[in-house]
Amino acid sequence: MASGGKRIVFTGGSGKAGRHVIPALLKRGHKVLNLDLVDFPDPKAGVFTLKTDLTDSGQVFNALTTHYDFEGYERGHAETAPDVVIHFAAYARNMLVPDNECFKGNVTATYNVIEAASKLGVKMILVASSETTYGVCFSEGKTDYHSFPLEEDYDVDPMDTYALSKLCGERTARTFARRYGNDIYSLRIGNVIEPHEYERDFPTHVNQPETRRRNAWSYIDARDLGQICDLCIQKSGLGFQIFNATNDTITTKEPTAEFLKKYEPNTPVTREMGEFEGPLSNRKIREVLGFKEEHDWRRYYKP
Numbered sequence: 466m467a468s469g470g471k472r473i474v475f476t477g478g479s480g481k482a483g484r485h486v487i488p489a490l491l492k493r494g495h496k497v498l499n500l501d502l503v504d505f506p507d508p509k510a511g512v513f514t515l516k517t518d519l520t521d522s523g524q525v526f527n528a529l530t531t532h533y534d535f536e537g538y539e540r541g542h543a544e545t546a547p548d549v550v551i552h553f554a555a556y557a558r559n560m561l562v563p564d565n566e567c568f569k570g571n572v573t574a575t576y577n578v579i580e581a582a583s584k585l586g587v588k589m590i591l592v593a594s595s596e597t598t599y600g601v602c603f604s605e606g607k608t609d610y611h612s613f614p615l616e617e618d619y620d621v622d623p624m625d626t627y628a629l630s631k632l633c634g635e636r637t638a639r640t641f642a643r644r645y646g647n648d649i650y651s652l653r654i655g656n657v658i659e660p661h662e663y664e665r666d667f668p669t670h671v672n673q674p675e676t677r678r679r680n681a682w683s684y685i686d687a688r689d690l691g692q693i694c695d696l697c698i699q700k701s702g703l704g705f706q707i708f709n710a711t712n713d714t715i716t717t718k719e720p721t722a723e724f725l726k727k728y729e730p731n732t733p734v735t736r737e738m739g740e741f742e743g744p745l746s747n748r749k750i751r752e753v754l755g756f757k758e759e760h761d762w763r764r765y766y767k768p
């Protein structure tokens with residue numbers, strides 16, 4: 466492990482986001498144990514997965530003091546709680562399971578992870594929240610955003626169960642950070658884009674912008690999400706925080722102000738926005754964490 470590298474327990478690392486975020490964390494010198502129901506998809510990545518059902522609190526408490534790989538046994542001492550816990554496991558949208566199961570599974574797993582980590586003395590916890598909390602992604606019919614840009618102080622008001630489960634996760638984070646004085650950051654993650662998806666999906670995203678309204682014409686590159694997690698880990702001492710986790714720019718050809726004026730004429734814009742700033746703005750991670758995106762969509766698709 467490189468100096469400064471942390472011992473990280475990561476949940477849900479076998480999923481769409483985690484399979485890119487974990488390699489990004491390993492590249493930056495951290496050590497990672499993956500807790501998931503299924504194996505990490507790339508067997509060559511050197512990621513050890515402990516099959517753990519996070520809705521069972523006993524399993525979560527136990528898993529947090531597991532070796533990171535079999536070499537752990539050579540060190541001659543039992544593993545202690547990790548430096549960092551990153552919780553991504555979830556039913557990652559509605560309509561995978563019935564709503565009550567989505568709510569129960571997500572809220573229970575998030576509670577169990579935050580509680581166990583806090584009670585075991587973990588000082589830094591990151592929790593996946595979602596763009597859906599801004600209330601339009603899974604709303605019934607066409608509903609309007611209250612204003613642009615969407616930032617962390619927005620009065621989030623989702624209609625749907627998945628987003629509600631994510632809001633409960635944010636509240637749980639706030640409660641435990643207040644009780645334990647640790648850092649718990651909720652990441653309102655935008656629509657996650659994997660490397661192979663630019664070529665396949667961006668021609669539609671960019672040329673038919675009406676198809677991206679529910680995502681507020683914003684996205685997060687899965688590898689840039691890895692950078693965001695690493696920057697959070699380096700920035701301790703902020704207590705409970707919410708961070709939008711998105712890339713810098715809008716997924717349209719027109720500049721932001723022009724685009725919003727044309728497509729969302731009734732929604733107020735509350736401050737001057739950057740020429741191509743994403744409506745689901747990442748200003749806070751740029752200013753507070755020093756995020757510098759590496760994967761602007763224009764590198765992969767030229768409209």
Ligand SMILES: NC(=O)c1ccc[n+]([C@@H]2O[C@H](COP(=O)([O-])OP(=O)(O)OC[C@H]3O[C@@H](n4cnc5c(N)ncnc54)[C@H](O)[C@@H]3O)[C@@H](O)[C@H]2O)c1
Pocket residue numbers: 476477478479480481482483500501502503517518519520552553554555556557558570574593594595596597653654655656657658
């Ligand atoms: N994909 C997106 O566009 C997006 C957008 C915003 C937020 N998010 C959030 O980011 C996180 C990661 O999303 P993703 O797209 O990688 O999801 P995913 O569905 O691809 O992966 C989720 C992983 O969690 C695991 N998991 C589910 N329930 C579990 C349990 N009880 N115990 C252990 N593991 C369990 C699954 O096996 C899976 O590997 C989720 O919390 C999701 O809600 C995703």
